[in-house]
Amino acid sequence: MINFANATFVKSVASDMDFPSPRLWEVLFLGRSNVGKSSIINALCNKKSLAFVSKNPGHTTLLNYYLIDDKFYLVDAPGYGFSSRDKNHYKLFASLMDNYFVRSDKLRFAIVLLDIRRRINDDDKLMIDYLVSNHISYRLVFTKYDQANQQEKAKAKKMLMDIYNIDKNDVIFTSSKDKVGLEVLKETIEKAIK
Ligand SMILES: Nc1nc2c(ncn2[C@@H]2O[C@H](COP(=O)(O)OP(=O)(O)O)[C@@H](O)[C@H]2O)c(=O)[nH]1
Ligand SMILES: [Mg+2]
Known part of the structure; x- marks a missing residue:
């Protein structure tokens, strides 16, 4: 059993020369800006502001590493959303991620967060296609479940x-607000890094 509450911020990383030691499996959290990534990381780890470290100026374009129970690193990627941001942000994101994907021999699993109230867009699709073409296992996870009705x-x-030919049982609905789906997500991560 992994104790997600035993979580500490390790460092923000800008380059592949800088990854933390010891080397452990990494689980990458991805999603458009505002999808609820910081909130779900905090909810998973039962902390109020663990992931808001990344809101510090300058940290929003870095990979933030959290050590979970001495067993793996949860890696918080910068929020994407290229269309609404400037080209410079896109370039920074692309070079950071390219660099990361190329060098990370420890990347085991990716969680792609999708806001249940929004349509999946080209940025999401680019990200998912990238994971698929690079044979990186991933799981699609809806956030903000509390904000959607049954329909x-x-x-x-x-x-x-x-779109993705995903089995209906593979879709995970979560709400950081109501603490929905967090156990399923934890189990999914735990299985993935075994
Ligand atoms: N209703 C609801 N709001 C959420 C939930 N998760 C995040 N939010 C809100 O969505 C906004 C963005 O959340 P944040 O975690 O900062 O997103 P990030 O930019 O992806 O890190 C904030 O106003 C959060 O309060 C959720 O499960 N339910
Ligand atoms: Mg955030």
């Missing part, structure tokens, strides 16, 4: 099944 939930699920 919207069913629609969101169908959308993923249609």
Whole structure:
């Protein structure tokens, strides 16, 4: 059993020369800006502000490493959302991630967060296609479950099944606010890094 509450911020990383030791498996959290990434990391680890470290100026374009129970690193990637940001942000994101994907022999699993109230967009698709073409295992996870009604939930699920041919049981719904889906997500991560 992994104790997610035993979580500490390790460092923010800008280059591949800088990854933390000891080397452990890494689980990468990805999602558009505002998807609820910081909130879900805090909820998983039962901390109020663990992941808001990344809100510090200058940290928003870095990879933030959290050590979980001395067993693996949870890696918080910068939020993407290229269309709404400037080109410079896109370039920084792309070079950081390229660098990371190329050098990280420890990347074991990726969690791609999707806001249940929003349609999946080209940025999400680019990210997911990248994972697929690089043979990185991943799981799609909806956030903000508390904000959708039954019909919207069913629609969101169908959308993923249609686009990504995902089994209906593989879709994870979460709410950081209501603490929904967190145990399933923890189990999924635990299985993935075994
Ligand atoms: N209702 C609801 N709001 C959420 C949830 N998770 C995050 N939010 C809100 O969404 C906004 C963005 O959250 P944040 O964790 O900072 O997103 P990030 O930019 O992906 O790190 C904040 O206003 C959060 O309070 C959730 O599960 N339910
Ligand atoms: Mg954040």
